[in-house]
């Protein structure tokens with residue numbers, strides 16, 4: 230293995246991701262941030278300088294478990310204090326598993342301002358992937374709003390509530406086209422884009438050779454949108470999900486929820502005189518955003534040669550049967566670690582949209598998460614009183630709660646409470662979706678767990694019952710770090726609490742997390758080694774460590 234060193238500076242940049250100029254958060258003057266490429270077993274060292282003049286920053290390495298380095302998870306209020314303007318924090322962690330990952334800001338809504346990039350971990354030297362490919366293409370998917378994140382955050386925390394709405398543009402590797410289409414020559418009623426190839430919103434092109442196999446690495450760091458990706462004329466074989474191998478299966482299109490990553494294999498076996506569209510559209514919410522397009526460029530055609538066929542059409546946004554059929558096909562490749570056959574603890578987490586003093590919130594078992602100023606990792610390890618609410622958050626919700634209807638009493642509560650997990654215990658979580666505040670609305674939520682992978686034991690419709698345990702898949706459940714709950718449905722996961730630290734488990738939709746849609750798990754914190762001082766010098770830990778010891 231080797232250590233891979235990076236010097237990054239986070240700062241504001243003027244950028245035109247979709248041809249319209251805005252201020253974004255970039256790294257080393259670029260958006261998206263630089264791609265990290267490493268091999269399994271490597272140590273990544275990122276010396277991160279915060280050059281945002283007036284706000285803190287942290288970066289989360291999404292999908293990296295941080296075994297033994299919980300202070301490097303890059304989560305404000307959990308693993309560290311936000312890095313102050315002009316200060317440097319060193320992230321040092323091991324990437325132990327090959328896979329497709331990404332990184333992103335995890336303070337306020339900074340991810341939605343463009344603070345993200347790709348993190349690709351290849352197999353260690355001498356190791357082989359369980360599939361063959363000749364080359365690879367990387368697609369980091371995101372959505373983009375013209376309104377800045379500060380206006381978005383103030384709107385979400387205002388009475389009356391101002392919802393952020395649908396994104397203006399979908400981006401592929403940080404590029405998209407607002408209010409125009411690259412496919413205007415083949416799709417009527419769309420206006421053509423006027424773009425020069427050097428512009429920041431120039432079409433993304435992926436050069437391939439005919440008659441080869443390519444691995445597409447796909448990850449979504451969207452703020453809100455659930456996505457669907459298709460390539461004209463090309464089937465895709467799914468082989469990896471969230472850094473774990475899956476039983477290969479062929480599809481025409483893949484759903485990608487925020488926080489998820491996939492690898493798919495394609496054969497470049499189509500007519501080589503043509504280029505082909507890669508199209509990314511919105512699912513699960515009524516789309517007001519045009520699909521993003523990129524070009525699969527068969528060599529030696531010119532890269533910008535536009536395909537003459539229409540782009541693949543995204544399945545209808547509310548065709549949940551289609552989405553479920555995709556999601557249910559994701560099963561572990563043989564040889565993947567299997568879950569323990571039973572668990573020590575089962576918690577049911579009800580997801581609801583609620584009201585608190587007139588504010589709109591999301592709650593878990595009627596508790597909306599508020600993050601404390603002192604990071605949990607340091608305050609738990611050093612047993613500091615009054616750092617967060619010590620009342621235990623609820624393990625379940627009332628038996629008579631009707632998940633098919635809006636809450637009878639929409640008033641919720643707020644807390645920074647922690648689910649303390651016994652170290653090395655096996656935990657089952659039932660994520661239970663429900664009706665939102667308005668009648669006949671239940672939305673998709675992709676849940677992401679920090680510090681662990683979990684097994685997805687099953688999905689179901691309506692309210693989870695004890696009987697559903699019998700349907701759990703203990704044979705080949707996929708290991709993942711992000712999983713979706715479908716409208717009015719439930720999803721069951723199992724994980725082993727074997728990574729000492731304090732970890733977030735939350736909806737990966739940026740505004741939903743901001744509105745309180747998450748919980749905190751902590752386990753074995755007494756076993757955590759020396760936490761870097763800079764991770765703790767704020768709030769109560771700040772006071773403790775800034776003052777000289779007696």
Ligand SMILES: O=C1O[C@H]([C@@H](O)CO)C(O)=C1O
Nearest residue numbers: 392582665666672740741744
């Ligand atoms: O949190 C949300 O708020 C809006 C809507 O429920 C109220 O405007 C929406 O679609 C969300 O996902």
